[in-house]
Amino acid sequence: MATPAPQTLAGKPDREAAAPVMSAANIGWTAAIVVFVALWQFGGALKWAFDYPKAYAIPAQRWIGSSMKWLLNEASFGLFTFTDLTRFVAAVIDFPYRIVLSLLSTGFLSGQGSSAVQILPPLSWIAVIAIATLIGFHAGGRKLAILVAACFAFLAAFGQWTSAMVTLASILVAVPLGVILGLLLGIAAYRWPRFERALTPILDLMQTIPVFAYLVPILFLFGFGPTAAVVATLIYAMPPMTRIAALALRGVPSEIRDLGKMIGCTRRQMTWRVLVPSAKDSLMVGVNQVIMLSLNMVIIASMIGAGGLGFDVLAALRRLDIGAGLEAGIAIVVLAVALDRVSQAYARRTADAPAPAGAGLIARNPYTVASLAIVVVAALAGLAVPAVQTYPEALHVSTGPFFSDIVGWINVNFFDTLEALKNAVLLNVLVPFKRLLGGLPWAGVVVLLAFAGWRLGGARLALLVGVLSFLIAATGQWEKATITVYLCGISVIVAALIGIPVGILSAERERLWRWVQVVIDTLQTLPSFVYLMPAVMLFRVGDFTAMIAVVAYAVAPAIRYTALGLQKVDPQLIEAGRAMGCTPAQILTKIKLKLALPEILLGLNQTIMFALSMLVITSLVGTRDLGQEVYIALTKADTGRGLVAGLAVAFIAIIADRLIGAGAARSRKRLGLV
Amino acid sequence: MSFRNRMTYSAIAALAISGAVALSPAKAQESTDPIKLTLHDWTGQLITTELMGEILKKAGYSIEYVQADYLAQFAGLESGDLHVAMEMWETTGRDAMDASFATGKTENFGPTGMKAKEEWWFPEYMKEKCPGLPNWEVLKDEKCAEAFSTAETAPKGRYLGGPVTWGGFDDERVEALGLPFEVIHAGTDAALFAELESAYQRQAPIMLWIYAPHWAPAKYKGEWIEFPEYTKECYTDAAWGSNPDALYDCGKPFGEIWKVGWAGVKDKWPGAHKAITAFTIDNDEMGAMITKVDLDGKKVSEVVAEWMGANEARWSEWIKK
Numbered sequence A: 001m002a003t004p005a006p007q008t009l010a011g012k013p014d015r016e017a018a019a020p021v022m023s024a025a026n027i028g029w030t031a032a033i034v035v036f037v038a039l040w041q042f043g044g045a046l047k048w049a050f051d052y053p054k055a056y057a058i059p060a061q062r063w064i065g066s067s068m069k070w071l072l073n074e075a076s077f078g079l080f081t082f083t084d085l086t087r088f089v090a091a092v093i094d095f096p097y098r099i100v101l102s103l104l105s106t107g108f109l110s111g112q113g114s115s116a117v118q119i120l121p122p123l124s125w126i127a128v129i130a131i132a133t134l135i136g137f138h139a140g141g142r143k144l145a146i147l148v149a150a151c152f153a154f155l156a157a158f159g160q161w162t163s164a165m166v167t168l169a170s171i172l173v174a175v176p177l178g179v180i181l182g183l184l185l186g187i188a189a190y191r192w193p194r195f196e197r198a199l200t201p202i203l204d205l206m207q208t209i210p211v212f213a214y215l216v217p218i219l220f221l222f223g224f225g226p227t228a229a230v231v232a233t234l235i236y237a238m239p240p241m242t243r244i245a246a247l248a249l250r251g252v253p254s255e256i257r258d259l260g261k262m263i264g265c266t267r268r269q270m271t272w273r274v275l276v277p278s279a280k281d282s283l284m285v286g287v288n289q290v291i292m293l294s295l296n297m298v299i300i301a302s303m304i305g306a307g308g309l310g311f312d313v314l315a316a317l318r319r320l321d322i323g324a325g326l327e328a329g330i331a332i333v334v335l336a337v338a339l340d341r342v343s344q345a346y347a348r349r350t351a352d353a354p355a356p357a358g359a360g361l362i363a364r365n366p367y368t369v370a371s372l373a374i375v376v377v378a379a380l381a382g383l384a385v386p387a388v389q390t391y392p393e394a395l396h397v398s399t400g401p402f403f404s405d406i407v408g409w410i411n412v413n414f415f416d417t418l419e420a421l422k423n424a425v426l427l428n429v430l431v432p433f434k435r436l437l438g439g440l441p442w443a444g445v446v447v448l449l450a451f452a453g454w455r456l457g458g459a460r461l462a463l464l465v466g467v468l469s470f471l472i473a474a475t476g477q478w479e480k481a482t483i484t485v486y487l488c489g490i491s492v493i494v495a496a497l498i499g500i501p502v503g504i505l506s507a508e509r510e511r512l513w514r515w516v517q518v519v520i521d522t523l524q525t526l527p528s529f530v531y532l533m534p535a536v537m538l539f540r541v542g543d544f545t546a547m548i549a550v551v552a553y554a555v556a557p558a559i560r561y562t563a564l565g566l567q568k569v570d571p572q573l574i575e576a577g578r579a580m581g582c583t584p585a586q587i588l589t590k591i592k593l594k595l596a597l598p599e600i601l602l603g604l605n606q607t608i609m610f611a612l613s614m615l616v617i618t619s620l621v622g623t624r625d626l627g628q629e630v631y632i633a634l635t636k637a638d639t640g641r642g643l644v645a646g647l648a649v650a651f652i653a654i655i656a657d658r659l660i661g662a663g664a665a666r667s668r669k670r671l672g673l674v
Numbered sequence B: 001m002s003f004r005n006r007m008t009y010s011a012i013a014a015l016a017i018s019g020a021v022a023l024s025p026a027k028a029q030e031s032t033d034p035i036k037l038t039l040h041d042w043t044g045q046l047i048t049t050e051l052m053g054e055i056l057k058k059a060g061y062s063i064e065y066v067q068a069d070y071l072a073q074f075a076g077l078e079s080g081d082l083h084v085a086m087e088m089w090e091t092t093g094r095d096a097m098d099a100s101f102a103t104g105k106t107e108n109f110g111p112t113g114m115k116a117k118e119e120w121w122f123p124e125y126m127k128e129k130c131p132g133l134p135n136w137e138v139l140k141d142e143k144c145a146e147a148f149s150t151a152e153t154a155p156k157g158r159y160l161g162g163p164v165t166w167g168g169f170d171d172e173r174v175e176a177l178g179l180p181f182e183v184i185h186a187g188t189d190a191a192l193f194a195e196l197e198s199a200y201q202r203q204a205p206i207m208l209w210i211y212a213p214h215w216a217p218a219k220y221k222g223e224w225i226e227f228p229e230y231t232k233e234c235y236t237d238a239a240w241g242s243n244p245d246a247l248y249d250c251g252k253p254f255g256e257i258w259k260v261g262w263a264g265v266k267d268k269w270p271g272a273h274k275a276i277t278a279f280t281i282d283n284d285e286m287g288a289m290i291t292k293v294d295l296d297g298k299k300v301s302e303v304v305a306e307w308m309g310a311n312e313a314r315w316s317e318w319i320k321k
Helices: A013-018 A024-045 A060-073 A082-106 A125-157 A161-191 A193-208 A211-222 A226-237 A239-250 A254-262 A267-278 A280-296 A298-303 A309-318 A322-348 A366-384 A402-439 A442-457 A459-474 A478-507 A510-525 A528-539 A543-567 A571-579 A584-595 A597-613 A615-621 A626-635 A639-671 B003-027 B043-058 B073-079 B090-103 B136-140 B142-147 B170-177 B189-202 B232-236 B270-278 B283-294 B300-310 B312-318
Strands: A108-110 A117-120 B035-039 B063-067 B084-089 B106-123 B157-161 B181-185 B208-212 B222-224 B255-262
Touching: A024 A442, A060 A082, A060 A211, A060 A639, A082 A108, A082 A161, A082 A211, A082 A226, A125 A161, A125 A322, A125 A366, A161 A193, A161 A226, A161 A239, A161 A267, A161 A280, A161 A309, A161 A322, A193 A226, A193 A239, A193 A597, A193 A639, A211 A226, A211 A298, A211 A626, A211 A639, A211 B073, A226 A239, A226 A280, A226 A298, A239 A280, A239 A597, A254 A267, A267 A280, A280 A298, A280 A322, A280 A510, A298 A309, A309 A322, A309 A528, A309 B189, A322 A402, A322 A510, A322 A528, A402 A478, A402 A528, A402 A543, A402 B189, A442 A459, A442 A639, A459 A478, A459 A639, A478 A510, A478 A543, A478 A597, A478 A615, A478 A626, A478 A639, A510 A543, A528 A543, A528 A615, A528 B189, A543 A584, A543 A597, A543 A615, A571 A584, A584 A597, A597 A615, A597 A639, A615 A626, A615 B189, A626 A639, B035 B043, B035 B073, B043 B063, B043 B084, B043 B270, B043 B283, B043 B300, B043 B312, B073 B090, B073 B106, B073 B255, B084 B090, B084 B106, B090 B106, B090 B255, B106 B189, B106 B270, B106 B283, B136 B142, B142 B157, B157 B170, B170 B181, B189 B208, B255 B270, B270 B312, B283 B300, B300 B312
Parallel strands: B035 B063, B035 B084, B157 B181, B157 B208
Antiparallel strands: A108 A117, B084 B255, B106 B208, B106 B222, B106 B255
16 A cells, blocks of 8 residues: 555645655646645636636526525426425424423413413423423433432523523424434445435535525524524524434444344334344433524524524623523523433443333322322412412522623733733734635635545545536625634544543543533523623634634534544554553553544534534624625525525535545545544 | 306496495494414513504504514514514614515504604713713713723713614714714624613713613603704705715604504504504603603503503593594
């Protein structure tokens, strides 16, 4: 095998130039870079290579805009229109949602609006807490029961109950749908590689086109309200489940698969009785991601009529009530933790011993009976004592102005120090990098990317990467795209530099890992708005604040996947290494990290995806990137403009993903991991 | 189908149509479906909407509040999923309104009576560092501009403008009036006020875009810059104003705050349509209510109930049949 060049990221050609070995591959790289630099430095006369000529621009905005209009107003299947179909889907989703919402929040009503009469009250807060605790106990014993009870008690005590139940209702509908659809698609992708090839770009698009870009069409198609919010949540939260499902099924050891074949499993049995159960651990990571991402959408969902905690966060921060915003934000986190831990516990739980034959109804279903009893008793008691039905307002606690005061105190005492720090980073790192990227000729970048694709993955990859990057330039998004790459690129590097070491450190320390998990779950579900506004107070609007928000959000997958990869390394191999006299450092670098590389790279991929998905938020602190373009398009209700910018974001993601993927595949081959 | 038959059919159809047209205003059947009003995320709008909602309830309508984004709501208003939006600001919502009215599916219910004021604003303590404020001419003084500068913009002053989506022509204004200022755009108004709060706590220099009715002018002491007053010509005729070669050499316009909604409201709930169109309130009333909620910590519903009690004569006029 030829000595391959240590190429990893296409964006770091300087490492290539410094490589000591001059193999054939390196000569190719050097030549490409020399040509690129020459064009960049001395190609000033070739104006078209720097600014894409307007006369040749592709009017994609107009095309997409008018085809969207056609889809919304005219598309028809003969008997019914496309809009009828989507409205029907909306009605199907709406039905379970209404039931859950009635149970948790509004009660069962007769009539609509303010003239509606309540027939049955919703579950009282005591009943909900008791049922949640019972579920916790059923799933994971006393410890989990206490955790779940504490989570829900927090919601009641901090006065978040009403909003939290609205949010919970939409999550309880969105998450199972996301998990089931995601799993089915994952299985299909595992079975039919061709299907997977078609599906992967769609998943990438779903995960990376900013939600704001397709919000307007979704509202038209699915109606304004919680259902549209559920659909938007599904589009955003499902892809990781599908990806992880396909990866997990492929990761099932061949012995297990052979066993299944030997005992004569049918295809269906093989899938549901052998593969899915043995991939359960990894699949649960997918479930975790669906829950986390669904809760992450709570803010945007609240903008289109879902209400709930997201609305409280937005409203609190608009009046700069940091404490109230944080309380509502933490309530989202608390919901996430409760849901996630219960689902994890169910996955781990071994099947119950069957109840002895001939036992009565109560002995066979103790939990169901107990829950029903609590509901009835609480409802009856609630009629007599209102405090049982709704948590008494007098007992609400609040942090009040505490957090605003803390931020104020930091602001008054440390602003100058922070400002100096910010200016140093801004002037020495961010601005030069931004200038560098902004000055590159688009034609050169397209060719260089295509060349990298060719070296790493052959002609097909070169074509894909070249065409996608050309399209970004041809649709007039180049300048904003470079700002996007600059902001996300720096943030991803910082997130990886923090995330991978933390993942390594915490992978084997059970206790630390548990705390780290709490932190990353918090980072992933706490609406970034909550910490974005204090960050604006301390660092002003601009790129630095945006970077903080992106890093805080994107660091989670870097940590999670690193730790997961390390934890999955076969202990026998580590034992073997130890027996051969490896030092702990050698075990880490030569065995564990190498074997965990696929997971770590998946983590890096997800870090990039997460960073790009934060563009919507960063546009709220005044960046001038593609996210801002999407946001402006939303405010002008210009679907074409929004989708073109959204697609440019997705193209950047796909280019990064494919190049890293190809590079990873090569290095894996070299390491003999395949 | 023979020609005769076709004649009969069309005659029947024509009859049916004319009958429907003749009957509907006479009967004026009001729907019992709930009227959906949208809630956004700022206090003033919550108050306006809840006022309207309570008034409609008094008139016997069924009301539902739906939380929706200020701009994304138009999709719902056009399809009839949502019905009434009580505050669309001329200054920030013009494009969205124009685009939506053009579809013919939404309708302007007229002005709320409140006027949006938007302008450059500075805290009171800046008068010491820059004597002569709020007159805009002193901003041309480099020393004065420098008082508003930061490391990134020095020696130019830093002006924190609204989100780009708000428009406002501040870049052009700076150019036209020759102000040594750099315009930085906040991405959202929450960020705008976060910066103000931060600067105010430290008594640090800041110049930014503030709008009213809002709680900020009540909470923070400060003034609006007095630019040459806005006229229509200033924005359309370069010759107007101190700079003969440029537009926008004046202040920002005052704007109406409009009530808009689904075009079907008029037919479905004619009485409600009348009440919504009649609804008006002025800046001072609204400013006082916003202050009660955001600064005194009262609930929106309490403040609304207070207003309803004090102004019964006014609102009962709006819902009179």
